[in-house]
Amino acid sequence: MAGFRRWEALRDSISFDVSDNDLKRIYDDMSGIVEAMLAIPAATIQEFAAQYMVVCSGDEIEHRKAACTLHAHAQAIVATAPGIE
Numbered sequence: 001m002a003g004f005r006r007w008e009a010l011r012d013s014i015s016f017d018v019s020d021n022d023l024k025r026i027y028d029d030m031s032g033i034v035e036a037m038l039a040i041p042a043a044t045i046q047e048f049a050a051q052y053m054v055v056c057s058g059d060e061i062e063h064r065k066a067a068c069t070l071h072a073h074a075q076a077i078v079a080t081a082p083g084i085e
Helices: 002-012 020-038 046-056 062-079
Strands: none
Touching: 002 020, 002 046, 002 062, 020 046, 046 062
């Protein structure tokens, strides 16, 4: 959840008066956080929700490669859920 909070703070820091160099740095930092968050499958529903939120923003998928990783994590959760066959 700490990674999500850092990602959210970076996202919230984006504004129209941010320079192109700062914007690139922010996006690079955000991408690094996404990679780190998805390196380990979520252990709780809150962690999974945070992973989902950094990968998908509204109707858009922000990180296509990360979306594939998140999808694989979701498949593993469903496969181990009791009562789902």
